[in-house]
Amino acid sequence: MPTHYKGTKEEVTVLNVFIKLTRSTESLFQYLSIKLKRYGITEAQFGVLEMLYHLGPLQQNQIARKLLRSRGNITFIIDKLEKMNLVKRVVDAEDRRCTEVYLTPKGEALIKKIFPMHLKEIVSIFSVLNSNEKQLLEKICKKISKRILTQKEDKPQ
Amino acid sequence: MPTHYKGTKEEVTVLNVFIKLTRSTESLFQYLSIKLKRYGITEAQFGVLEMLYHLGPLQQNQIARKLLRSRGNITFIIDKLEKMNLVKRVVDAEDRRCTEVYLTPKGEALIKKIFPMHLKEIVSIFSVLNSNEKQLLEKICKKISKRILTQKEDKPQ
DNA sequence: CTTAAACAATTTAAGTCTAAACGATGCCGA
DNA sequence: TCGGCATCGTTTAGACTTAAATTGTTTAAG
Numbered sequence: 074m075p076t077h078y079k080g081t082k083e084e085v086t087v088l089n090v091f092i093k094l095t096r097s098t099e100s101l102f103q104y105l106s107i108k109l110k111r112y113g114i115t116e117a118q119f120g121v122l123e124m125l126y127h128l129g130p131l132q133q134n135q136i137a138r139k140l141l142r143s144r145g146n147i148t149f150i151i152d153k154l155e156k157m158n159l160v161k162r163v164v165d166a167e168d169r170r171c172t173e174v175y176l177t178p179k180g181e182a183l184i185k186k187i188f189p190m191h192l193k194e195i196v197s198i199f200s201v202l203n204s205n206e207k208q209l210l211e212k213i214c215k216k217i218s219k220r221i222l223t224q225k226e227d228k229p230q
Numbered sequence: 231m232p233t234h235y236k237g238t239k240e241e242v243t244v245l246n247v248f249i250k251l252t253r254s255t256e257s258l259f260q261y262l263s264i265k266l267k268r269y270g271i272t273e274a275q276f277g278v279l280e281m282l283y284h285l286g287p288l289q290q291n292q293i294a295r296k297l298l299r300s301r302g303n304i305t306f307i308i309d310k311l312e313k314m315n316l317v318k319r320v321v322d323a324e325d326r327r328c329t330e331v332y333l334t335p336k337g338e339a340l341i342k343k344i345f346p347m348h349l350k351e352i353v354s355i356f357s358v359l360n361s362n363e364k365q366l367l368e369k370i371c372k373k374i375s376k377r378i379l380t381q382k383e384d385k386p387q
Numbered sequence: 388c389t390t391a392a393a394c395a396a397t398t399t400a401a402g403t404c405t406a407a408a409c410g411a412t413g414c415c416g417a
Numbered sequence: 418t419c420g421g422c423a424t425c426g427t428t429t430a431g432a433c434t435t436a437a438a439t440t441g442t443t444t445a446a447g
Binding site: 080083084086087088089090091093094095096097098099100101102103104141192195196197198199200201202204206207209210211212213214215216217218219220221222224225 | 364
Binding site for chain 3: 272
């Protein structure tokens with residue numbers, strides 16, 4: 074369902090790409106989120122567990138920066154994970170303002186089990202792309218990310 | 231920041247593409263959402279106004295389907311827009327279960343003003359892509375959307 | 388020292404979203 | 418015609434998110 078907007082050729086093209094990108098990523102994330110719900114966790118919770126699993130213990134502010142979420146939100150997510158005994162908080166002895174977040178054995182067991190299944194879903198979806206397309210998509214995404222950063226710097230706030 | 235996951239080459243490749251896609255689209259939507267906030271509306275509200283502007287009056291359930299949102303959420307969004315006098319609800323005389331949503335003159339004036347500015351932001355971001363890349367991105371997104379649909383049908387719920 | 392500024396995490400208030408249940412309406416076969 | 422089923426919009430409860438204010442800690446300047 075392309076746009077009905079009448080503008081320059083360039084505008085119409087961009088708008089169509091943008092709409093396709095929006096639709097496809099939204100349905101992708103909705104789809105994956107439904108799959109994760111089976112295991113009793115949300116996408117955000119999975120994101121934290123996966124990060125701790127592959128990068129090791131992290132401070133909350135590091136997690137916030139990496140996941141593009143507010144610190145308040147990370148507090149909320151870690152609260153939930155801690156209640157489920159999947160992670161534990163340890164106050165940093167060096168700098169008592171910071172808390173390090175660790176996977177518990179239960180948390181590690183869970184992410185160890187879930188991650189491969191989740192990855193399988195993603196691989197299955199991306200299997201419609203040939204290796205050239207995957208490579209190009211990665212390149213395009215990098216360009217867009219970079220562009221947004223410079224755009225932000227140009228006219229901040 | 232690529233993944234630290236050790237798996238097959240295929241898995242590592244897909245995971246990297248997926249991460250890049252996630253990061254870039256999230257920062258894209260966050261960026262655009264901040265821009266819209268200047269005009270006192272949210273992305274979701276903009277989506278409804280833009281849809282009505284380009285497609286004409288629509289029923290709430292049509293809007294829900296097109297925007298991939300729940301019907302309850304559309305009720306919520308239309309409530310807000312109606313309070314701001316940007317849209318009005320009219321019960322369908324043919325089928326009194328349905329309500330048609332119309333832009334008010336004020337709503338039309340607003341979207342008429344905002345849309346070109348918003349489009350300019352999007353065009354500016356996508357200007358880092360050459361026309362071949364834009365074309366490819368659109369093709370790739372279509373493929374992914376289609377893949378998700380068939381995936382859903384295969385193992386529903 | 389002491390105090391001000393910077394920073395980490397938490398709390399709070401407000402907003403947005405979904406799923407599920409509900410009431411009203413329309414459709415259709417018996 | 419009537420009774421059951423489907424569909425529409427709304428309501429509700431609960432989850433998630435951010436921004437801003439708050440608390441506690443560190444750092445650095447006087």
